[in-house]
Amino acid sequence: MGKVIAKGVLMNQTISRAPGKARAAAALLFTALFLLSAAPAEAQKGPAGAAQIYEASCAICHGPTGKGDGPAAAKMPVKVGDLADCTAMAKVVDTRLFRVIKEGAAAATKGSPLMVAWGQKYSDAEIRSLVSYIRGFCRGKR
Numbered sequence: 001m002g003k004v005i006a007k008g009v010l011m012n013q014t015i016s017r018a019p020g021k022a023r024a025a026a027a028l029l030f031t032a033l034f035l036l037s038a039a040p041a042e043a044q045k046g047p048a049g050a051a052q053i054y055e056a057s058c059a060i061c062h063g064p065t066g067k068g069d070g071p072a073a074a075k076m077p078v079k080v081g082d083l084a085d086c087t088a089m090a091k092v093v094d095t096r097l098f099r100v101i102k103e104g105a106a107a108a109t110k111g112s113p114l115m116v117a118w119g120q121k122y123s124d125a126e127i128r129s130l131v132s133y134i135r136g137f138c139r140g141k142r
């Protein structure tokens with residue numbers, strides 16, 4: 001993190017030599033880029049990885065507690081499903097959850113293409129950690 005901040009400061013010093021409005025615009029752009037580049041580096045660290053991935057990529061549809069009530073869910077033509085429903089989740093094995101996340105629901109279970117494949121974006125280890133994170137919803141742990 002220290003290194004990244006140093007890089008940001010260096011960039012801002014370079015920018016301060018440019019004239020007026022352009023300088024302000026460039027500073028804003030660099031600040032935005034700097035924030036964007038710092039965020040994923042933070043997200044990859046530590047044991048909270050699965051929670052951060054879930055927040056970043058899944059909660060928009062599945063909701064913060066897995067109930068299928070994310071902001072994008074209401075507009076979907078299919079039900080997102082309740083990952084916190086213990087009765088329903090007890091019938092689903094981990095390998096199925098893994099495959100749906102990795103390959104997408106259309107390929108894995110002939111389900112909806114709205115549940116896209118995440119195998120390009122996340123490693124098998126990350127997907128396994130997502131599966132165990134999702135299991136926590138039923139226990140009311142999240």
Ligand code: HEC
Nearest residue numbers: 057058061079080092097100101105111112114115118130
């Ligand atoms: C654009 C909305 C959207 C996003 C983003 C999304 N999902 Fe889904 N997900 C769905 C929908 C819709 C279904 C139901 C698919 C069906 O019924 O065929 C689903 C189903 C699932 C299931 C149920 C599998 C089963 O068949 O029992 C799991 C587990 C799941 N998603 C995990 C995730 C994870 C983990 C992420 C983030 C990496 C994620 N989803 C991101 C929409 C989404």
